[in-house]
Amino acid sequence: MKVVILAGGFGTRLSEETQNLPKPLVNIGERPIIWHIMKTYAAAGLDDFVICCGYKAHMLKSYFVNYFSENYDIKVHLGENRVEFLGGPSERWTVTLVDTGLDTMTGGRIKRIASHVGNEAFCLTYGDGLANVDIKALIAFHRSHGRLVTVTSVPSPGRFGILDIDEQQNVTRFHEKPDNEMGWINGGFFVVEPAAINYIRDDQTSWEREPLEKLARDGALAAFPHRGFWHPMDTLRDQRELEALWKSGAAPWRCW
Template identity: 55%
Template sequence: MKVLLLAGGLGTRLGEETSIRPKPMVEIGGYPIIWHIMKLYTHYGLTDFVILCGYKSEVIKEYFVNYYTNNSDVTIDFQTNKIDVHMNRCEPWKVTLLYTGRNAMTGSRIKQARKFVGNEPFMLTYGDGVSDVDINKLLDCHKKSGKLVTLTAVQPTGRFGALNIEPSGTISRFQEKPVGDGAWVNGGFFVCEPQAFDYIPEGDNIMWEREPLTQLAKESQLNAYKHYGFWHPMDTLRDKIELNEQWANGKAPWKVWED
């Protein structure tokens, strides 16, 4: 089963970070966030990726083209122009890098991957958020639903601490970043049947989250897998700092794989 990763957006809220690299290449603990997402899927045996590139796609391409050499021990003989690889620490990945246009919307990018997916179910998610979602349970939920698309529903934490303030002005309870208002939101990590491509119109301005998902919901073809565990997008510099602190402290909930 192929895994499609949306990696073409601008990520303007990360400021200088995304002026030099696409958002999925912003690092957590020295590794691009897209690497962390791929490691999660790899943990569950999914290793065939199609990365839907756009803005600064050359940065993503250079990273993966050079990944094998950069993660192996090598001897370079300059006289013979020969390179010997002594130890390969690379991943068991097959990676297709698909340029889908600089300004294309999410649905339009997904549509272009149809020729690489064929007539098989596929996974799909955003290249800018990490989670400890159980992919096996997600797949099982999708199969049992009989729907064309399953999305992972999450309850994000609030952006600010919550206070209970008594009439006297005394704070009786403080909770740092509680779960929001209880609403479930789209957390990505989709499972899709190939017929889902038919719900995406032609054109560069089609958002997957609008017409395609709306129509699937109207036809009762959109299923939800409720994930109660960790999920966190990297939307802002604050998110980047928080995720890096978790990784540095050895408390990254999304790291379900072994080193």
């Protein structure tokens, strides 16, 4: 099963970092966040990746083209015009990088890589979020229900206080959102059947809008509930929180 990673957005809410590089290449520790995501899938036995590039696509391509020279010891034989990589690589990934357009929406990016996934189900996620999702259990769940798409559902963040407001716009109560009122949101980490791509109209289609909404109406969308660790990297604060977890030596998403 292939893994498709959406990595083409501008990352405007993390502009402190993304002025100079695409968000998937923003480091957590000494490695880009996309590396952490790929390691999560690889730990489940999935090592064939399709990366949907867009903003600063050349930098993502360069990262993987130069992966061995930047991450492993090398011996350069100048007289023989040959480079020798020392030691066996821990990553044995196949990585297909596709420039899916600068302004293409998420759905359009998926539609553009349809030929790279063929006629088999594939995993799909965003290039800016980490989780300790059980990938094998997610795939098994998808195979068990027969629907076109499975989305990993996560509890909505409970960091916002709730205001109870009367008709005169007076706040009658301020309270934190209890766990049983949190609801569920899209956490990424999808499993998708190729037929679901037919729900995407064109480049300007957002995967999270018309396609998922219609899939839900058609009874073709299932949710895999995940109550464990999940953390998007939308802002500099998010990046610093993930960085601190990694440096602590107890990053919840590390399963390799």
